[in-house]
Amino acid sequence: MPRTAETAEFQFNHTMIRVKDPKVSIQFYTETLGMDLLSEQAFSSFTLYFLGYDHSKGTLTAEEKAQSRFDREGILELTHNHGTESDPEFQGYSSGNTDPGRGFGHIAITVPDIQAACERFEKLGVPFKKRLTDGTMKNIAFILDPDGYWVEIVPSRLQL
C-alpha cells in the first residue's frame, strides 16, 4: 500500500551511469544481459540510451516501448559524452567502489537459475568480480560491465 496519497504513484524509474563507448555497453546490456534498447535521445555533446527488460509478449509497438520508459520501473540510462570512446587521454569512469569516488555500489539483475546464468556468462567471456564459488556468499555473483561497473547476479527465488 502506498505510504501517502502524495507519493502513491511515484515510481523508481531509472538509474543513470556514464559509459565510455555506447556500442560496447549496449552490446553488453542487450546481448549479454538481455535488456532491450527502449529509446535514445541525442544532444549536441552527449547521447542518452534507455534500456530495460521488455517482459511483454511482443505486444508493445516501438512507440509504446519508447514511451514505457516514463511509466515503469527498472530502466537503465546510459549517458555517453561524445568522444570518450576514442580519446586516448580519457581515464575511464569510477565504479564507485574504490577511493576516491566511493559511493555508488552496483546494479543487480535477478535471474531464475543462477548456475545457468553464470555458466553462460563464463562462456561469453564476461569478467567476474566474484564467482559463485568465491567468498562466503555462495548464492550471489558479481560480473563487470565494460566500464568496470559491478553488476550483481542474484537468484530471483532466493528465500530469506
Place this chain on the structure above:
Amino acid sequence: MPRTAETAEFQFNHTMIRVKDPKVSIQFYTETLGMDLLSEQAFSSFTLYFLGYDHSKGTLTAEEKAQSRFDREGILELTHNHGTESDPEFQGYSSGNTDPGRGFGHIAITVPDIQAACERFEKLGVPFKKRLTDGTMKNIAFILDPDGYWVEIVPSRLQL
C-alpha cells in the same frame, strides 16, 4: 518480448548506494519520497536496507513484502558501513558527478504531477540541484538525497 529465452525472466532488480547515516537516509526515502522499507539484513560490520514502492492495495504481508525484493524491479539498496554516521573523520561519499569519482549519475523517480511534487519538496526543505525553472529543461528537476546523491524527478506523463 524478451530478447532471448535465456534472459527472458531476468529483471533489473536493484541499485545499491552507500549511505553515511541510515536513519537520515531511510527517513528521506520513506517520508520524502514515499518508498517502503521492504527488508533489512544486518551483518557484523554493515547493514543492508532494501526499499521500494509498494504499489499494492495493502494486500502484501510483511513477509511477502520482504520476499518481493527478489522478484520485482525498482528496488533501492542502501548499504550502511557501521560507524560512518558518528565518525568525525568520515569524508562522505561521492555522488559520482564530480572528478575524481565520476561515473554514476543519479537515480530517478517518476511522478504524476511534477509541479505538485516539487512544491512539496520545497515545503519539506529538500535541497535542489536543479529546480524546474533552472536551465533549459523545464520539465525535470534534481533534488539531493542526504549524502548528496542526485535524484532526478521526471513527469510520468512526459511525451516524447
